[in-house]
Amino acid sequence: MTDVRRSSDPRRRPGARHGDTAARVQAMPLTLSPPAASRGLIATLTVVAALIAASATARAETPVERGESLVQGIMACGNCHTPMGPDGPVMSQDLSGRLVDKNDMFTAIAPNITPAGRIAEWSDAELARAIREGIRPDGSVIGPPMPFAAYRDISDEDLAAVVAYLRSVPAVEADPGQSTYAIPLPPAYGPPLETPVTAPPAGATAEYGRYLAALGHCMECHSPMTPQGPDWGEGFARGGMEFHGPWGVSHAPNLTNHEDGLAGYSDAELAAIIGTGTRPDGARMLPPMPYGYFGRLSDQDMEALVLYLRSIPGKPDL
Numbered sequence: 001m002t003d004v005r006r007s008s009d010p011r012r013r014p015g016a017r018h019g020d021t022a023a024r025v026q027a028m029p030l031t032l033s034p035p036a037a038s039r040g041l042i043a044t045l046t047v048v049a050a051l052i053a054a055s056a057t058a059r060a061e062t063p064v065e066r067g068e069s070l071v072q073g074i075m076a077c078g079n080c081h082t083p084m085g086p087d088g089p090v091m092s093q094d095l096s097g098r099l100v101d102k103n104d105m106f107t108a109i110a111p112n113i114t115p116a117g118r119i120a121e122w123s124d125a126e127l128a129r130a131i132r133e134g135i136r137p138d139g140s141v142i143g144p145p146m147p148f149a150a151y152r153d154i155s156d157e158d159l160a161a162v163v164a165y166l167r168s169v170p171a172v173e174a175d176p177g178q179s180t181y182a183i184p185l186p187p188a189y190g191p192p193l194e195t196p197v198t199a200p201p202a203g204a205t206a207e208y209g210r211y212l213a214a215l216g217h218c219m220e221c222h223s224p225m226t227p228q229g230p231d232w233g234e235g236f237a238r239g240g241m242e243f244h245g246p247w248g249v250s251h252a253p254n255l256t257n258h259e260d261g262l263a264g265y266s267d268a269e270l271a272a273i274i275g276t277g278t279r280p281d282g283a284r285m286l287p288p289m290p291y292g293y294f295g296r297l298s299d300q301d302m303e304a305l306v307l308y309l310r311s312i313p314g315k316p317d318l
């Protein structure tokens, strides 16, 4: 997954420190000299070393690993940027771009964001700004439906990890074409960001779940969409967008703790709905919610997300 050919690239440097530490710890069992110790001792030391390695790896995730878990998990970039086949995203063409939506307001084409796309010519800072603020290096604004209202919350550290991961994925030659917008695009998606942007500490807390929900742009789909962006005032989480596609029409329902929303589900049912796209009665749910990506969340992250959903006061459908 980490592209070795690029490891001398200066852009990789911030990650090198963590990666080296994990690699050193993992190498420990190899440096034990078997004749010097009894079998039992070797076995014990090996187990101890493996435990240390496992916990070191869990803590000292490299930026590329963190970026992969975000892009291929909660952030689900491929839900828009990867060509779709009958069985979902075509992973051999991962992130190489596709037509996302064609309607009266726009023909939105998500560009190739592998190293074969034009982002290869952008600096890491330029790419980071494009993802978090929706502004390209030439100053132009990236149009909908990329969920910039939600992405503004991503921390500097996680954003750098996403950039590091995008630089490491295989280059896929593809040109999906250019979007056209019949609606005026906003000059920006908000005032200039105040940095540093930090994330709450990772853990099974509603606060971290709220951060994950922003990265997963849950409430862009599950709140009413207005020409100015999602209604996160009165309409917040009370059901939102309708999606038309080969599946017919799907509607993102109310996610508040009202009987119109999630009140009737147990926590376990909710986690299964989000991570498998299957309702408690076994019915498969419709696109475009990225169940396949959300299914890769760790148990702790899923618990945080459910805790967050439980913290949203109940409001009826609008």
Ligand code: HEC
Binding pocket: 071, 075, 076, 077, 078, 079, 080, 081, 100, 108, 109, 110, 111, 112, 113, 117, 118, 119, 127, 130, 131, 136, 141, 142, 143, 144, 145, 146, 147, 162, 178, 179
């Ligand atoms: C809901 C769909 C959607 C999701 C999710 C999404 N994007 Fe996009 N993205 C788009 C569309 C559509 C465009 C092009 C809009 C335009 O042409 O103005 C775009 C543009 C971009 C661009 C500008 C590229 C260029 O060459 O101009 C970058 C970079 C980008 N996306 C990265 C990401 C990353 C990284 C993620 C995940 C963290 C992501 N996107 C998630 C739809 C999406």
Ligand code: HEC
Binding pocket: 212, 213, 216, 217, 218, 219, 221, 222, 243, 250, 251, 252, 253, 254, 255, 261, 262, 270, 273, 274, 284, 285, 286, 287, 288, 289, 290, 294, 305, 309
């Ligand atoms: C791209 C749009 C989109 C995104 C992003 C999205 N959802 Fe959904 N969601 C939907 C749609 C559409 C449905 C309805 C599917 C159906 O009826 O088959 C749905 C259904 C659900 C349901 C079932 C609710 C019920 O009453 O049965 C839950 C729970 C849910 N989403 C939670 C989430 C969470 C949590 C996130 C973020 C981590 C999220 N969604 C992100 C579009 C989205």
